[in-house]
Amino acid sequence: MFYRIAEQIAELPFSVWVSTSTWIWPTMEILHFVGLSLLLGSLLIIDLRMAGYLSAIQASLIERLLPWTLVGFGMNLVTGVLFFVGDPTRYIVNVGFQIKILLILIAGLNAIFYYWRVRSTIGAWDPDVAPPLIARTIAYVSISTWTAVLLLGRLIPYVGTG
């Protein structure tokens, strides 16, 4: 079923335009890499702080960095959707792509957990004590899933097509 939908997307004039235009694809790749740098750069600081490292950093910085994480994610969501629309039948059957999407969903659930259980407690953290266990767990899940997302994204051109 998914493959049939992908085939229909591939026939859209927009899809043909994305995949055949000379400059769209490389421009999107550049933006996708800039986005991943913003996403992972800000998350690395956030996750290290939430895991209990870099204790010299005020915990309130987490909330100031998150907008940049979201900017990076937004850039990569838009460019990522365009990649998919430009070449849907190749992505839909790619194992690397499938696992990558699954991991992004897990990372998204993890982020929801952060907003639900951790965000409101940050103001009360003692700078001399490690953050609560739930915050540390969310930090480790976040950094490992996003690193894996990055690895799998880079492997898409090299892994099997299912």
Added chain:
Amino acid sequence: MFEWLEYTSVALWVGQSSWGYPFLLSLHAIGLAIVAGLFSMRDLSLLGLIRGLTPAPLLSLSRLAWVGFLINAVSGGLLFCSQATVFVESKPFLLKLVFIACGMITASIIQTHLRESIPTSRNRLPRDCKTIFLAASSLMMWFLAITSGRLIAYA
């Protein structure tokens, strides 16, 4: 010399094993995220767009970014060996090296500037013209390094 590099045993391993090249590319992407990611957070802080970072933790983060640089110097060096004769003639690749060199030199200047500012800064980041100029140039260098790196495949 570049031909000789391509025939060293490590270059042959990278080029011929089915996992060598993709593995190093992935490692290179992680290193990129650490270097360009952390340096851009530093630059955005110096430009006043992220508030709350003070000089001392910014210097620790810069040290971590140098670890990312090391990962990429090694993975990039190995990727280069496998196709040395191709890379050495690629204009985007050579430009990328120039931008990275400028980015790392700017990083050293920023680190020295931050370290010197600590005694008088009262735990605040410097806000002078030199800082703004350095941060903006650094952001531009990393953007251009990423751009030329991506274009290697198209030239």
